[in-house]
Amino acid sequence: MTLAQKPNPGGSQIMRDDVYYIGLDIHKRIVAYCLKTDAGEIVDEGTLDARRSALSGWADLIDRPWIGAMEATMFTGWVYDLLEPRTVELKVGNPQKIKAICSGKKKSDRIDAATLADLLRVDMIPECYMAPQWMRELRRTLRYRNFLVRHNTALKNRAAGVLMELGVEYDGDRLHGKRYFAELLGDLEDDAKSAIPILRFNHEAMRTFDRTQRTLTAGLERHERLAERVARLRTIPGVGPILALTWALEIGDPHRFSAIRKAVSYCGLSSRFISSAGIVKRAPLSKQRNAHLQWALIEVAKLAPRFNAQLAEVKERTLGKGANRNQATLAVARKLVAYLMAVDKSGQPFEATERPAA
Numbered sequence: 342m343t344l345a346q347k348p349n350p351g352g353s354q355i356m357r358d359d360v361y362y363i364g365l366d367i368h369k370r371i372v373a374y375c376l377k378t379d380a381g382e383i384v385d386e387g388t389l390d391a392r393r394s395a396l397s398g399w400a401d402l403i404d405r406p407w408i409g410a411m412e413a414t415m416f417t418g419w420v421y422d423l424l425e426p427r428t429v430e431l432k433v434g435n436p437q438k439i440k441a442i443c444s445g446k447k448k449s450d451r452i453d454a455a456t457l458a459d460l461l462r463v464d465m466i467p468e469c470y471m472a473p474q475w476m477r478e479l480r481r482t483l484r485y486r487n488f489l490v491r492h493n494t495a496l497k498n499r500a501a502g503v504l505m506e507l508g509v510e511y512d513g514d515r516l517h518g519k520r521y522f523a524e525l526l527g528d529l530e531d532d533a534k535s536a537i538p539i540l541r542f543n544h545e546a547m548r549t550f551d552r553t554q555r556t557l558t559a560g561l562e563r564h565e566r567l568a569e570r571v572a573r574l575r576t577i578p579g580v581g582p583i584l585a586l587t588w589a590l591e592i593g594d595p596h597r598f599s600a601i602r603k604a605v606s607y608c609g610l611s612s613r614f615i616s617s618a619g620i621v622k623r624a625p626l627s628k629q630r631n632a633h634l635q636w637a638l639i640e641v642a643k644l645a646p647r648f649n650a651q652l653a654e655v656k657e658r659t660l661g662k663g664a665n666r667n668q669a670t671l672a673v674a675r676k677l678v679a680y681l682m683a684v685d686k687s688g689q690p691f692e693a694t695e696r697p698a699a
Contacts, residue, residue, distance in 0.1 A: 360429060361407040364457025366450045367416045372396060373450035376407070377458040386451060391416065393423060400427045410461040412436045412453075413469045422474050434460070437629065438467035472593040479561060480590040484633065486557040493550040500543045507533040517547065561586050576690040577680045579645030579652060587637040588681050595685040605678050609635035610671055626671075642674035651693060652676060 361384060366373040372391050376384040389395045400423075409424060410432045411417060417433055425431045434457070442465065443456050460466050472480070497517060504511050509529065515521040522544055526537055562571055562582055567589055574585035598604040605611050609630025626635075646653035652673050659672040684691050 359405060361403065361405050362458045362461045363403075363407050363409045364454040364459075364461065365409055365411040365420070366453040366457065367391065367411055367414055367420055368450070369416065371450070372420070373454040374399070375451070375454035375458045376403075377455070377462060379462060381459065381462060383455070386454065388450065393419070396420065396423055400424055403427075408432070408461060410434055410457045410466050412439060412457070418474075418477055421471060432461065432466045433469045433471050435467045435469050442467070470593060470597055472590075475566065476590060476593060479564060479567065482557055483561060483586055483590055486554045486561075487633070489550045489554045489557075493547055493554070496543050496547045496550070500540060500547075503536050503540060503543075507536060509533055517544070519548075558582060558586070570685070573688070573690055574681060574684055577677075577684060578649035578691075578693075579641065579647075580677070580681070581641070584637050584641045584677075587633060588685070591631050591634045592681075592685070595682055598682065601679050601682055604682050605675050607631055607634070608638055608674075608678055610638065610675050610678065638674040638677055639670060642670045642677060645677065646673060 361376045361378065363377075364375045368391065370391050372389045373387070374389065375386040378384060389399050406429045408430045409428050411420065411434065413433050413436060421431060421433060439457075439460065443460065445452075457466075501511075501513065501516065504516075507529075509525075511525060512521065516525070522540075526540060529537065561567060567586070570589050571582065571585040574580055574588060575582065592598075592604070592607075595604075598607065602611070606627070607630065609626055609628075609632065611627065613624035613627045615624055642652075646656045655676045656669045656673050659669040660666070664672070680691060
């Protein structure tokens with residue numbers, strides 16, 4: 342739909358000459374803005390406090406329909422949710438691609454806002470996918486759960502480290518069990534008893550973190566907007582609740598990927614492609630990826646072949662070609678992406694296909 346075809350809230354059509362193009366450069370404390378006409382004339386520019394009340398009051402004073410653009414940052418979400426209902430359209434741009442398009446010697450908040458307005462006028466904003474608000478809120482919860490798990494692992498390693506510093510023998514498999522840990526503290530010799538308060542606090546923190554992350558995970562699995570989708574993704578052998586939740590919340594709408602290779606790239610499972618002077622090279626895995634999905638897929642790919650015969654076959658075939666274990670894990674992770682995409686797009690449970698007999 343073109344701008345001329347898009348109706349405004351009152352029902353009449355909006356022409357390009359009737360709108361403002363507004364670039365927003367968002368920071369922690371301020372938001373720089375620049376209003377331009379379709380001809381590129383600056384109508385207004387300045388800065389606002391990065392507060393909801395200030396931004397709402399400013400938006401309410403704009404006397405024409407407007408289209409806005411801003412770069413994706415950690416502050417983008419709340420600004421987008423606040424302003425999107427007030428605009429004809431609000432676009433979120435990829436910072437790296439915007440920098441590649443219009444990098445220059447001079448850089449300031451005012452220049453950045455004006456540049457975004459200009460890119461918007463000529464329809465050259467490299468847009469990012471903006472997930473719905475409810476999905477971003479659940480994604481925040483899942484990422485916090487992963488944060489707790491990482492810290493729990495650090496606490497476990499720290500407890501083992503303290504015991505090793507004291508020369509205390511322990512059973513690593515049972516160390517964090519409640520009964521065994523209590524017995525271990527009771528058997529510490531006098532010269533090691535000074536570490537008891539540290540070990541006890543460490544143990545209690547671990548148990549608290551573990552209870553919290555389990556509660557968060559269970560709540561996400563039961564969420565009315567996720568439960569059916571997660572259950573369907575888990576029909577893939579080897580896919581557990583964490584990968585299913587991570588996939589659903591980080592991918593968002595799977596139909597935005599027109600090909601599996603694009604989803605593989607988004608998940609950080611493809612290497613950089615460099616072609617120059619007729620020479621083609623493959624560099625290490627690209628850093629332009631969704632790190633949360635990359636972590637989840639690689640961790641699952643290490644274990645999934647034990648539960649999925651097809652993934653085990655992918656692993657063995659890759660190893661048979663002379664690849665190392667890390668390369669085989671990546672091959673399994675890419676196949677997992679293909680399975681997840683197929684199930685998610687089709688809306689049907691996973692069904693393994695039998696290979697025809699030779």
